[in-house]
Amino acid sequence: MLKTHGPGEHPPDRCSAQAVQLPTAYTDTRTILRSGNLPTTGHLCMKLSEPNSLAVRTENVCRHYQMGETLVRAVDGVSIDIRCGEFVALLGASGSGKSSLLNLIAGLDRPTSGAVIVKESNLATLSREELAKYRLRTVGMVFQSFNLIPSMSLLENVELPMRFAEVDRRERSMLARQSLERVGLSARLSHRPTELSGGEQQRASLARALINRPQLLLADEPTGNLDSRTGTEIMELIRSFNQSLGMTVIMVTHEHVLAEKYAGRMLHLADGKLVADLYKDGAGKISEAQPTAREGPQ
Amino acid sequence: MKFYDVTELAVRNLRESVFRNSLTTIGISVGVASLVAMLSLGIGLQQLASRRLQKSGLFDTVVATSRRDLRNFREQREDAPTPADSPALDESARQRIEQLPGVVEAYPDIRFVTEVRFDDKPHLTMVAGVPFSAKNNNDAFEGMQGSFFTSDAASEVILQKSFAEELLGIKPKPGDDVTAIASLAKPLLGKELTMRYAERTTSSAPAETGGEGAYSVVSRQQTLKIVGVTDLDPDGMRGTARARVFLPLKLAQELHIMQPGLRDATTSGAPTYTSLSIRVGNPNQIPAVEDAIKKMGFSAFSLVDATRNMRQFFAVLDGFLAIFGSLALAVASIGIVNTLVMAILERRREIGIMKALGASDIDVGSLFFAEAGAMGLVGGALGVTLGWVIGHVINFGTNIYLQHQNFPPAQIWSVPLWLVLSAIAFSIIVSLLSGLYPAFRAARLDPVQALRYE
Numbered sequence: 166m167l168k169t170h171g172p173g174e175h176p177p178d179r180c181s182a183q184a185v186q187l188p189t190a191y192t193d194t195r196t197i198l199r200s201g202n203l204p205t206t207g208h209l210c211m212k213l214s215e216p217n218s219l220a221v222r223t224e225n226v227c228r229h230y231q232m233g234e235t236l237v238r239a240v241d242g243v244s245i246d247i248r249c250g251e252f253v254a255l256l257g258a259s260g261s262g263k264s265s266l267l268n269l270i271a272g273l274d275r276p277t278s279g280a281v282i283v284k285e286s287n288l289a290t291l292s293r294e295e296l297a298k299y300r301l302r303t304v305g306m307v308f309q310s311f312n313l314i315p316s317m318s319l320l321e322n323v324e325l326p327m328r329f330a331e332v333d334r335r336e337r338s339m340l341a342r343q344s345l346e347r348v349g350l351s352a353r354l355s356h357r358p359t360e361l362s363g364g365e366q367q368r369a370s371l372a373r374a375l376i377n378r379p380q381l382l383l384a385d386e387p388t389g390n391l392d393s394r395t396g397t398e399i400m401e402l403i404r405s406f407n408q409s410l411g412m413t414v415i416m417v418t419h420e421h422v423l424a425e426k427y428a429g430r431m432l433h434l435a436d437g438k439l440v441a442d443l444y445k446d447g448a449g450k451i452s453e454a455q456p457t458a459r460e461g462p463q
Numbered sequence: 464m465k466f467y468d469v470t471e472l473a474v475r476n477l478r479e480s481v482f483r484n485s486l487t488t489i490g491i492s493v494g495v496a497s498l499v500a501m502l503s504l505g506i507g508l509q510q511l512a513s514r515r516l517q518k519s520g521l522f523d524t525v526v527a528t529s530r531r532d533l534r535n536f537r538e539q540r541e542d543a544p545t546p547a548d549s550p551a552l553d554e555s556a557r558q559r560i561e562q563l564p565g566v567v568e569a570y571p572d573i574r575f576v577t578e579v580r581f582d583d584k585p586h587l588t589m590v591a592g593v594p595f596s597a598k599n600n601n602d603a604f605e606g607m608q609g610s611f612f613t614s615d616a617a618s619e620v621i622l623q624k625s626f627a628e629e630l631l632g633i634k635p636k637p638g639d640d641v642t643a644i645a646s647l648a649k650p651l652l653g654k655e656l657t658m659r660y661a662e663r664t665t666s667s668a669p670a671e672t673g674g675e676g677a678y679s680v681v682s683r684q685q686t687l688k689i690v691g692v693t694d695l696d697p698d699g700m701r702g703t704a705r706a707r708v709f710l711p712l713k714l715a716q717e718l719h720i721m722q723p724g725l726r727d728a729t730t731s732g733a734p735t736y737t738s739l740s741i742r743v744g745n746p747n748q749i750p751a752v753e754d755a756i757k758k759m760g761f762s763a764f765s766l767v768d769a770t771r772n773m774r775q776f777f778a779v780l781d782g783f784l785a786i787f788g789s790l791a792l793a794v795a796s797i798g799i800v801n802t803l804v805m806a807i808l809e810r811r812r813e814i815g816i817m818k819a820l821g822a823s824d825i826d827v828g829s830l831f832f833a834e835a836g837a838m839g840l841v842g843g844a845l846g847v848t849l850g851w852v853i854g855h856v857i858n859f860g861t862n863i864y865l866q867h868q869n870f871p872p873a874q875i876w877s878v879p880l881w882l883v884l885s886a887i888a889f890s891i892i893v894s895l896l897s898g899l900y901p902a903f904r905a906a907r908l909d910p911v912q913a914l915r916y917e
């Protein structure tokens with residue numbers, strides 16, 4: 166049976182490099198994780214002295230669109246602090262603004278007003294070039310529709326971000342192989358995405374998201390196109406990255422069960438506004454109170 | 464992104480829709496081909512015209528004269544050395560001039576008016592010495608009947624057509640061509656004529672007065688065998704062309720014929736020359752050679768300026784041909800824009816993914832830019848080949864026509880290496896320019912919109 170680990174069960178210093186610890190119970194994922202070396206450097210939290218330091222902060226962030234004559238307030242004044250190593254689920258009905266908020270944090274979009282602060286820099290004020298570098302170095306993204314490039318093999322797909330990072334060709338190939346091994350796809354390196362199942366595609370897309378060793382893993386409905394079994398597989402992988410690497414995960418989902426099972430914190434959005442900010446404690450009880458173990462100086 | 468990665472991804476993308484990109488590339492190659500065909504014709508015609516002019520010997524020759532020759536006022540300037548200071552145009556000067564860079568040969572102009580007897584009838588005419596090198600490198604004797612001199616000092620003579628007519632008592636008919644020369648040559652070749660001339664003999668002892676050496680003039684005659692009849696234009700601008708009887712130059716020198724204007728034989732008795740003809744390997748070197756000769760203290764002039772008008776004409780012609788040729792390339796460049804804009808629409812999602820993964824505007828833009836450049840390179844190379852073939856065909860067709868019209872074949876078409884390289888470079892530049900807009904559009908694509916698009 167699968168055993169779940171709530172974030173509260175982990176020592177507060179799990180952001181540090183020594184804290185790499187594999188989850189114990191899931192047979193599938195364990196084999197997957199054993200097969201490759203996990204990246205152990207380059208993470209935001211490891212660079213910061215405070216384990217509970219902020220990974221992402223939004224200050225009254227707004228994203229408004231003009232649709233014909235009506236103004237759509239996709240994100241309307243959201244202020245949140247997400248600490249390093251947190252596993253956050255963004256919940257809400259369609260059109261509640263959760264994907265828009267994720268795009269703002271991903272640096273794919275710019276806020277109409279307010280600030281999105283990551284690594285002490287406000288994404289709203291970065292140049293296009295700096296934003297691209299931010300997406301390249303700091304963020305790994307996973308999408309509902311996988312978004313692998315169909316004309317490329319899995320290996321090439323995973324190598325692609327390293328091309329933008331100007332990684333040497335030989336190193337690139339080696340790292341991509343390792344990354345695909347890590348998600349259990351070592352036998353599928355030369356396959357095209359269309360030749361794979363949805364679960365395999367999403368695993369490849371996770372391997373790609375992690376290839377440049379990002380500090381933030383942003384997932385937009387990662388299980389939306391998957392059946393529940395493969396969805397669980399993917400979620401276990403994501404959780405393992407969160408727990409073993411101290412990677413901050415922000416996941417958009419509308420499945421409450423999934424969010425409650427895996428995330429340590431649930432942000433509910435409605436009409437672009439934050440309506441609830443719930444934490445799960447060590448016993449799995451959900452409340453508005455932050456678990457004490459996670460409180461740090463702010 | 465590294466250059467290698469950009470290239471690899473661009474080539475991969477081009478191969479993804481190979482049919483459409485091939486059509487665009489063929490469009491470019493047709494444009495380049497028309498440009499190359501037009502320009503190769505322009506260049507070929509220019510070369511044909513230059514060859515014809517060079518055959519006349521007008522444009523590769525500098526004529527040097529001594530400033531001592533008081534008849535030569537043309538080059539006299541106040542700052543020029545006085546005639547007395549200027550050096551003599553003698554054998555050592557000739558040798559020094561021949562050593563100048565770019566000079567192929569320098570030979571004295573020997574020409575004089577004298578009496579020639581044929582069939583016991585006297586004929587007064589201008590006689591000129593011809594360097595033996597004219598046999599190989601000067602097409603002035605093109606279409607000559609008979610043969611060139613057997614040696615540099617043979618007692619042989621070549622007659623100009625009008626003089627041959629005079630000797631035979633034939634009235635010239637308009638429109639005479641090569642065949643007429645053959646009929647003139649028949650009764651003359653192998654016959655002998657006698658040239659009467661005045662020999663200038665330098666006295667063995669130098670004159671006490673110094674300066675100008677003493678000499679005497681002796682009347683002589685020389686029997687010469689007619690070996691050729693040629694078509695040289697008597698109105699040609701070059702000195703030798705105006706003469707109607709041609710001797711081997713060395714023979715003419717050895718005869719020590721008294722020439723007008725040769726006033727100052729040196730005390731040493733070495734011959735000095737009225738003027739030297741200096742043949743230059745490349746007409747472009749003429750100004751430099753002219754300057755060098757002037758620095759040596761001689762007067763020099765050439766007819767190179769006369770070609771300026773011709774070159775101007777061809778520059779304008781080439782310009783027009785290039786504009787017409789480029790029209791097809793302009794159309795092709797619109798094809799590139801069209802293809803790449805289509806590609807952006809098709810690959811919208813892919814661009815969005817790349818941006819989400821961290822591709823910068825420059826990364827995305829350079830991909831499209833590289834695709835345009837690659838199409839330009841391939842199209843340029845194909846186009847040059849195609850243009851070369853078209854030029855060949857035009858040349859072939861023209862020569863068939865010329866043959867039917869009883870004209871000698873001519874090379875009216877030429878594809879020099881610089882044209883090949885610049886056509887390919889031009890094709891790449893035009894393609895890159897066409898790629899600018901699609902590249903900019905792709906680079907500025909909003910990733911959120913692109914990823915939403917299904």
